[in-house]
Amino acid sequence: MIGTHQLRLAMGKRILVDKLDWQVGDGECWSVIGRNGAGKSTLLRTLAGLRQPEAGYVSIDRRALGEWPLQELALKRAFLAQARSDAFSYSVIETVLSARHPYHDNRYWENSDDHHAAIAALAAMEVDHLAARDVRTLSGGERQRVAIAAMLAQDTPLLLLDEPANALDLAHQVSVMSLLSKLCREQRKTVVIVGHDLTLAHSVSSHALLLMGDGRWLAGPVAEVMQPPVLSEYLDHPIEIVRHGERTIFIPGSPQ
Secondary structure (H helix, E strand, O other): OEEEEEEEEEEOOEEEEEEEEEEEOOOOEEEEEEOOOOOHHHHHHHHHOOOOOOEEEEEEOOEEHHHOOHHHHHHHEEEEOOOOOOOOOOEHHHHHHHHHHHHOOOOOOOOHHHHHHHHHHHHHOOOHHHOOOEHHHOOHHHHHHHHHHHHHHHOOOEEEEEOOOOOOOHHHHHHHHHHHHHHHHHHOOEEEEEOOOHHHHHHHOOEEEEEOOOEOEEEEEHHHHOOHHHHHHHHOOOEEEEEEOOEEEEEEOOOO
């Protein structure tokens, strides 16, 4: 679905990611993990085509990202930013309907299919009762769920999400992450998530990409990559695990 080829990302003189050869297949759910400033959001923006890499390139369906016309790209991938700003008084339903624009070609007004997709996405995020509300009046968690609903309404095979659980209460963190995992399993969508909750990441992801922030990286199935010694090195803090039934719970250990 999406891959990187000898990708290098830098911030000023600092190399964040170097020689990243990484392939993400259809139906896989990847978590991108690393310390603050390790380059997680920078990588996600590069995957979305919002930032040029310092070297190498990104491909989608074996086609270099720069070769995709913008409308075709908008039908292929959706991107959830870490933060957003609402400058205008749009309603919730209008905000979600705007994600249907790539399907409009030369027409502007939405049709019944667009409205059906928007309402279904709002219902999936349990915010359909807020459809008429001004987005500027929503709480942080409600606004986050509306943003995720817009991504779902865009209906792309590739979803790139930067901290989707941000501002959500515990119940909605679990439900949102579980929904994303379900989309991978049942609809063969491909999901790449930046996040900090190791337990959530392990429970919903099939694979993990760890970024060290100095160019080094490690990628593979969660069972191989999300091991305490490896995580402790990449996060620069001792990590321990506790088994509870079928669940694996990650907890910070005591500093040495």
